[in-house]
Amino acid sequence: MRTYHAPRLAIPVGPHDHARGDLEAPVTLVEYGDYECPYCGAAHPVTKKLIAVAPIRFVFRHFPITTLHPHAELAAEAAEAAGAQGKFWQMHDWIYEHQQTIAPEDLVAAAAHLRLDVKRFEADVAAHRNEKTIRDNFMSGVRSGVNGTPTFFINGVRHDGGYALEELLEAVQAAAPA
Secondary structure, three states: OOOOOOEEEOOOOOOOOOEEEOOOOOOOEEEEEEOHHHHHHHHHHHHHHHHHHEEEEEEEOOOOOOOOOOOOHHHHHHHHHHOOOOOOHHHHHHHHHHOOOHHHHHHHHHHHHOOOOOOHHHHHHHHHOHHHHHHHHHHHHHHHOOOOOOOOEEOEEEEEOOOHHHHHHHHHHHHHOO
């Protein structure tokens, strides 16, 4: 009889990651996501609700699948450029809430809406200043067994179930120390 062991995170969560929620929580939920993926778009309000109802630390890592989503990498760069100005999560939320409009000019308009230094934002995106961060996130996902988005890890172990609120909440509660 064979035993199945779910893949684990190859790179542990650390100070290099974008995290929100209860940063001291005993349970960490990591999402590898693609800003243009419709399934990630559907999971976005679920993770926001989960953060509101459960004591979790939520971490987002980029996994742009550029062969399917031509704007995914640009959107990841936009989120990171906003992060350089202290507004990663605001841009992250804006992108998921406006998934159908994430062309370059839309992202610049979002930067203005979020009151970023637009010239700095445009320069960071144009120079691909965050390309290494995005590539490192992607490669950590590959090494962790990610092959599609969204992929979730709970306390370092891949969650192979769905991402409905009830299912994720149950998995998070099961992972919490007694």
